[in-house]
Amino acid sequence: MSVHAWLDERIGLADFMSFLRKKEVPDHRHAAWYFLGGMTLFFFMMQVLTGLLLIVYYQPGSDASYGSVQRITSQIEFGWLVRSVHSWSANLMLLSAFLHMFSVFFMKAYRAPRELTWWSGMGLLGLGMGFGFSGYLLPWDQLAYFATKIGLDVMEKSPLVGKLLATMLRGGADVGVTTLQRFYALHAAVLPVLFMPLLLLHLWLVQKHGNATPPSELEKGRKTVPFFPTFFYKDLMVWFLCLNLLALLASLWPWDLGPQADKLAAAPEGIHPEWYFMSQFQLLKFIPGKVGPVDGELLGMGLFGAGGVLWALVPLWDRGSRGRVVNLVGLAAVLGLIVLTIWGYAGVAGKG
Amino acid sequence: MSYPVWDVPFLGSGWVVGIMAIIHIFLSHFAVGGGLFLPVMEAHAVRHGDEAMRQWLRKHARFFLIVTGVAGAGTGVGIWVVIALANPQAVGHLIHGFVLGWATEWIVFIAEMACITVYYYGWDRLTPERHLMVGWLYALCSWLTLAVINGIITFMLTPGRGWTESHWMWDGFFNPTYAPSLIMRTLVMWALAGVYAFWTGARIEDLDLKERVLQFSARWVLPAYVLLPLVGGWYYLNIPAVSREVLQVGMAGAAAGNFSMATRVTMLTVMSTATIGVIVYFGPFRNARTFTRGMATALAAVALLATGASEWAREVARKPYVIRNVMYSNGVWADQVEAFQREGYLPHSVWAREYAAQKGDTALARGEALYRGQCAACHTWNGYRSMQKFMAPRNLDSARNMVRMLRSRDPRENIYSKFMPPLAATEVEGEQLALYLYTKAHPGTPLVAQK
Numbered sequence: 001m002s003v004h005a006w007l008d009e010r011i012g013l014a015d016f017m018s019f020l021r022k023k024e025v026p027d028h029r030h031a032a033w034y035f036l037g038g039m040t041l042f043f044f045m046m047q048v049l050t051g052l053l054l055i056v057y058y059q060p061g062s063d064a065s066y067g068s069v070q071r072i073t074s075q076i077e078f079g080w081l082v083r084s085v086h087s088w089s090a091n092l093m094l095l096s097a098f099l100h101m102f103s104v105f106f107m108k109a110y111r112a113p114r115e116l117t118w119w120s121g122m123g124l125l126g127l128g129m130g131f132g133f134s135g136y137l138l139p140w141d142q143l144a145y146f147a148t149k150i151g152l153d154v155m156e157k158s159p160l161v162g163k164l165l166a167t168m169l170r171g172g173a174d175v176g177v178t179t180l181q182r183f184y185a186l187h188a189a190v191l192p193v194l195f196m197p198l199l200l201l202h203l204w205l206v207q208k209h210g211n212a213t214p215p216s217e218l219e220k221g222r223k224t225v226p227f228f229p230t231f232f233y234k235d236l237m238v239w240f241l242c243l244n245l246l247a248l249l250a251s252l253w254p255w256d257l258g259p260q261a262d263k264l265a266a267a268p269e270g271i272h273p274e275w276y277f278m279s280q281f282q283l284l285k286f287i288p289g290k291v292g293p294v295d296g297e298l299l300g301m302g303l304f305g306a307g308g309v310l311w312a313l314v315p316l317w318d319r320g321s322r323g324r325v326v327n328l329v330g331l332a333a334v335l336g337l338i339v340l341t342i343w344g345y346a347g348v349a350g351k352g
Numbered sequence: 353m354s355y356p357v358w359d360v361p362f363l364g365s366g367w368v369v370g371i372m373a374i375i376h377i378f379l380s381h382f383a384v385g386g387g388l389f390l391p392v393m394e395a396h397a398v399r400h401g402d403e404a405m406r407q408w409l410r411k412h413a414r415f416f417l418i419v420t421g422v423a424g425a426g427t428g429v430g431i432w433v434v435i436a437l438a439n440p441q442a443v444g445h446l447i448h449g450f451v452l453g454w455a456t457e458w459i460v461f462i463a464e465m466a467c468i469t470v471y472y473y474g475w476d477r478l479t480p481e482r483h484l485m486v487g488w489l490y491a492l493c494s495w496l497t498l499a500v501i502n503g504i505i506t507f508m509l510t511p512g513r514g515w516t517e518s519h520w521m522w523d524g525f526f527n528p529t530y531a532p533s534l535i536m537r538t539l540v541m542w543a544l545a546g547v548y549a550f551w552t553g554a555r556i557e558d559l560d561l562k563e564r565v566l567q568f569s570a571r572w573v574l575p576a577y578v579l580l581p582l583v584g585g586w587y588y589l590n591i592p593a594v595s596r597e598v599l600q601v602g603m604a605g606a607a608a609g610n611f612s613m614a615t616r617v618t619m620l621t622v623m624s625t626a627t628i629g630v631i632v633y634f635g636p637f638r639n640a641r642t643f644t645r646g647m648a649t650a651l652a653a654v655a656l657l658a659t660g661a662s663e664w665a666r667e668v669a670r671k672p673y674v675i676r677n678v679m680y681s682n683g684v685w686a687d688q689v690e691a692f693q694r695e696g697y698l699p700h701s702v703w704a705r706e707y708a709a710q711k712g713d714t715a716l717a718r719g720e721a722l723y724r725g726q727c728a729a730c731h732t733w734n735g736y737r738s739m740q741k742f743m744a745p746r747n748l749d750s751a752r753n754m755v756r757m758l759r760s761r762d763p764r765e766n767i768y769s770k771f772m773p774p775l776a777a778t779e780v781e782g783e784q785l786a787l788y789l790y791t792k793a794h795p796g797t798p799l800v801a802q803k
Contacts, residue, residue: 234635
């Protein structure tokens with residue numbers, strides 16, 4: 001009995017292949033954006049793989065964390081590569097997730113019956129940013145320490161649950177070993193437990209409803225290509241290109257490890273959060289300390305939060321003839337994020 | 353050192369040569385590999401009576417002629433200009449040592465250009481048999497350009513014991529890495545010809561023809577992937593033991609500089625090359641009809657990455673020499689080091705001496721002249737291999753100790769000796785260099801504070 005026949009008898013391989021061949025993916029001039037979901041998934045899988053390898057050597061603790069990351073980077077064979085791939089793929093995962101979200105937004109793929117797909121995707125992006133924030137502290141170097149400190153200070157200013165969340169994460173009055181342990185638990189246990197079922201739900205919803213065709217392309221008549229082998233092979237090629245990009249970045253710009261965190265030292269000049277929090281960081285700089293009776297930072301975070309909620313709820317308010325308004329809102333959001341992020345980096349350029 | 357220094361801020365002269373060379377190699381390898389691709393595909397089309405494929409090949413030949421004859425040849429001239437500026441001493445030595453080699457190279461190159469011109473413009477004018485014969489002649493001439501230049505390039509990495517003793521051109525030409533490098537490059541060129549064909553073939557509108565062309569090109573590429581790992585291993589075993597050590601050092605640790613960079617870039621070469629194989633299989637071979645120009649461009653970008661990475665790794669394998677055991681990468685002859693360390697670098701270097709004199713011949717000026725003469729060939733002040741970054745955390749004593757260490761040629765005393773030339777200067781000149789580096793990295797800091 002061949003392997004194929006053996007598997008077919010037990011798991012219905014032929015049925016599965018037949019299903020894949022029947023499954024279709026829309027084919028139009030914007031179809032290249034469909035690859036972004038798969039790219040995000042690829043970078044997430046790289047995160048899991050390299051994260052599992054890092055766990056083998058990483059030890060949480062004020063001295064242990066820094067020492068173990070130093071050992072991974074300078075003594076363990078290919079440890080530097082695993083760590084660099086982990087850090088780069090985290091950034092690339094969030095970048096492709098953001099691009100995926102915007103492509104879904106502009107292709108109106110959140111419209112009925114895909115509201116839950118959109119919301120589960122938003123949840124995954126939020127958790128992904130949580131992975132990034134919690135993972136950043138784990139090497140316990142100077143930059144990680146102060147960036148986390150600033151991040152938690154900003155979080156504290158968020159309305160409603162900000163203070164509670166920041167206190168819970170910090171585990172005390174200041175960022176310390178307890179924070180480190182909590183971040184580690186969050187990064188390696190809590191977030192994966194939340195992320196995995198949500199990811200499965202998202203993938204199942206994508207499978208159930210298929211890829212949405214943008215309204216502008218629907219008018220021209222719906223063209224499709226079979227998922228297997230046509231789209232599958234293309235997806236595979238894109239994944240290999242992503243792997244090369246990851247290898248290139250990790251090899252030529254391996255992730256640095258600064259001096260060990262020292263609470264008594266001055267914060268590094270030009271300290272700033274990671275790029276995906278840069279726009280909030282920059283927005284807060286524009287708002288004065290007090291706006292009338294309201295605290296400026298609280299107002300800023302409130303505005304950002306309200307914007308996020310409005311964005312997430314787009315399937316509910318994009319009704320009837322509001323399509324054009326939604327596009328303008330999306331365009332403003334994209335431009336706003338880009339401009340604020342660049343502005344933020346220009347402000348800290350040359351300061352460390 | 354009998355020549356002035358070509359100072360390229362931020363990038364460094366080495367990278368100017370590198371960028372030009374990588375582009376040229378990407379194009380010239382196409383010229384050689386494509387040289388064989390054209391007559392083989394034409395013969396295939398004629399044998400199968402596939403006139404549509406033959407007509408497509410004509411369009412491909414036009415693209416080939418423009419890319420290789422204009423861009424390829426243009427960057428070839430560009431390389432001569434930049435290497436003559438970056439390292440005139442080494443270029444002079446190679447010209448004098450391989451006069452017959454260069455003459456042969458230029459003759460076969462002219463024959464190559466003539467053949468491809470006749471091949472393209474004679475498409476309807478020559479009989480099919482004669483046209484194909486011109487194609488085969490082009491393939492031979494273009495491969496000969498590789499066979500000749502390969503002898504000179506590999507000589508720089510492994511001059512070989514024969515040449516070191518006899519100084520006879522052919523001993524240097526047929527050096528230990530000549531054969532593995534020739535076969536490896538032939539395979540890479542072979543594969544690249546297919547990658548270029550995907551790019552032009554991806555736009556074919558007739559889907560049946562597109563499938564035939566892309567699948568032919570994929571079959572053309574894939575055999576190279578079976579042989580490349582074997583020949584790569586053969587090449588690796590023939591490079592100097594010290595270069596192999598450099599590659600192994602980088603497995604643990606990602607320190608900046610050549611320590612681990614060579615390993616990282618070599619890994620990148622392996623990964624990008626393997627990726628090309630996978631994409632070719634799943635793309636143009638299995639999925640030819642839906643293979644797009646965008647994908648072909650991405651594939652070409654990966655091929656460019658593989659080319660760039662492999663050439664960079666080969667250059668680094670030669671460190672600290674530009675011609676192994678003969679001349680260091682900063683143009684200092686290996687057998688001059690002892691005399692320079694005893695009698696001084698400046699007395700033997702007319703340009704450096706003049707530079708220091710123009711700046712008042714102070715200790716700082718002499719230090720700067722030494723920096724330009726011996727460090728600036730590989731380091732920039734605030735860009736690639738930044739000295740500013742390297743010196744920033746050091747005090748004057750640390751700078752002095754580092755310079756003292758660099759004078760040693762013993763690997764136990766000088767940890768950089770496998771990657772960097774020894775400092776060919778007297779102790780006093782070394783002190784001046786340390787003073788210059790420290791002062792430039794810490795402007796305004798009083799020296800007394802560092803005592």
